[in-house]
Amino acid sequence: MDGSHRSHAEIVKTLPPNAIYDEVQVPAYELPDPLVLADGSPVTDARTWAERRRPEILRLFEEHVYGRAPRRPESISFETTSVDRKALGGKATRKEISIRLAGQGSAAIDVLVYIPNARSGPAPAFVGLTYLGNQEIHPDPGITLYRKWVPSFGGAGFPDLGVRDNRATEATRGALAAMWPVERLLERGYALAVACTGDLDPDWHDGYQNGLHPFFYRPGQTAPAPDEWGALGVWAWGMSRILDYLETDADIAARRVAVTGTSRLGKAALWAGAQDERFALVIPNESGCGGAALSRRRFGETVARINTTFPHWFCGNFKRYNDHEDALPVDQHMLVALVAPRPVYLASAEEDLWSDPRGEFLAAYHAAPVYRLLGTDGLSVDGQAVKEMPGLHQPIMSTIGYHIRAGKHSVTTYDWERFMDFADLHMGR
Numbered sequence: 001m002d003g004s005h006r007s008h009a010e011i012v013k014t015l016p017p018n019a020i021y022d023e024v025q026v027p028a029y030e031l032p033d034p035l036v037l038a039d040g041s042p043v044t045d046a047r048t049w050a051e052r053r054r055p056e057i058l059r060l061f062e063e064h065v066y067g068r069a070p071r072r073p074e075s076i077s078f079e080t081t082s083v084d085r086k087a088l089g090g091k092a093t094r095k096e097i098s099i100r101l102a103g104q105g106s107a108a109i110d111v112l113v114y115i116p117n118a119r120s121g122p123a124p125a126f127v128g129l130t131y132l133g134n135q136e137i138h139p140d141p142g143i144t145l146y147r148k149w150v151p152s153f154g155g156a157g158f159p160d161l162g163v164r165d166n167r168a169t170e171a172t173r174g175a176l177a178a179m180w181p182v183e184r185l186l187e188r189g190y191a192l193a194v195a196c197t198g199d200l201d202p203d204w205h206d207g208y209q210n211g212l213h214p215f216f217y218r219p220g221q222t223a224p225a226p227d228e229w230g231a232l233g234v235w236a237w238g239m240s241r242i243l244d245y246l247e248t249d250a251d252i253a254a255r256r257v258a259v260t261g262t263s264r265l266g267k268a269a270l271w272a273g274a275q276d277e278r279f280a281l282v283i284p285n286e287s288g289c290g291g292a293a294l295s296r297r298r299f300g301e302t303v304a305r306i307n308t309t310f311p312h313w314f315c316g317n318f319k320r321y322n323d324h325e326d327a328l329p330v331d332q333h334m335l336v337a338l339v340a341p342r343p344v345y346l347a348s349a350e351e352d353l354w355s356d357p358r359g360e361f362l363a364a365y366h367a368a369p370v371y372r373l374l375g376t377d378g379l380s381v382d383g384q385a386v387k388e389m390p391g392l393h394q395p396i397m398s399t400i401g402y403h404i405r406a407g408k409h410s411v412t413t414y415d416w417e418r419f420m421d422f423a424d425l426h427m428g429r
Contacts, residue, residue: 005406011351020299021353029296032330034337034370046374057338058275060330065290066271067229067315069237070216075102078245081110084142085117091186092117093251096144099195099241107215109199110134111242112143115251116186124256124427125191126419127242127279129235129265131203132161132172133196138182139174146172148198149210179262179411188420191252193242197265200238201231205312212237226316232290233315235265236272243278256280256427260419262411263355264313267291274338280427282339283419285347285411288355290314292346292363294332295325299356332359333366336400340367341374343426345401345419350392352409361389364400371399397425
């Protein structure tokens, strides 16, 4: 945990200019009500939510924000490419799995799984995605080195992660291990399954010709339609395909799988969990604009800024709402509500104003009525509904969980310990 503390003014100096970082500048806004149908009728029971309002909200996010994704391909297979049952000094079984897709050509998603050996039955698991290849999570030499394009993350303020000419080198082994506490997860009884974004969408915009987009194009199609998936949709789709595999693995308790991610991959994890009700628990960390933060607040990163910087992340229709957030038929509290009644945990960082920590908390707060309608405690402490944002390092562990920690935009040991505490509470070990 970062124990340093900087003033608001000092934090703002480090952030992109020409953005709102002060609550007094947040414009007045009115949020759509997740418990009112499009025809104006109130949602007063669980059946109406499940059969009418939830599908309605899901379609709105597909049409206006993330885009529609293809169904799971019928021609999907799982090939085990390596197994080491005494990995990490005997603490884990390491498996590498190739998820193979066949259709217009072929594609593969290469998955790395660590499973704790000290267990009495199938292990619950966390699912996530990597940036530089699966070898980024641990220096284990048995992990296959990723060979496709990866981002360099170079430039001022970024450490050298070992990427050369957008290719991973041996130096990338364990380069982001601080973000993936593999041994601690194993010690606490959890498996971990990851795949690289590059197998899904490499996160550079070439007109949607790389990654899986062309695999699903109709004859003559060269780009997604305005209401079809962007990169975030592909990443979310890929997380569900990892779960497809885990459902076949006898070492995994497939009904106790959490999906998680940080920053852009936190957005994807939240969208994956909102769509795929097989995920037992959803943990978006510092997911910000287009993730958990309310768009209408226009605090930090805005819809226009994210669509300009990352034009390939969302569906084309989302660009209609650049500087017109109030016209959106949804906001991100409704995305959180789509997870209900399953547990969801949002996490923020004090210095991460670009991701709008208060906007992330408010999404949890405004999703709580849906959770309460469905018979859970929503966002609460000791049975009492939470109305105010908690202080630093005061995690809320109800069905909706939340914390804000000291420090910058990242995922830390403190974050992971709270994620595992939340998983212990709601999924069991």
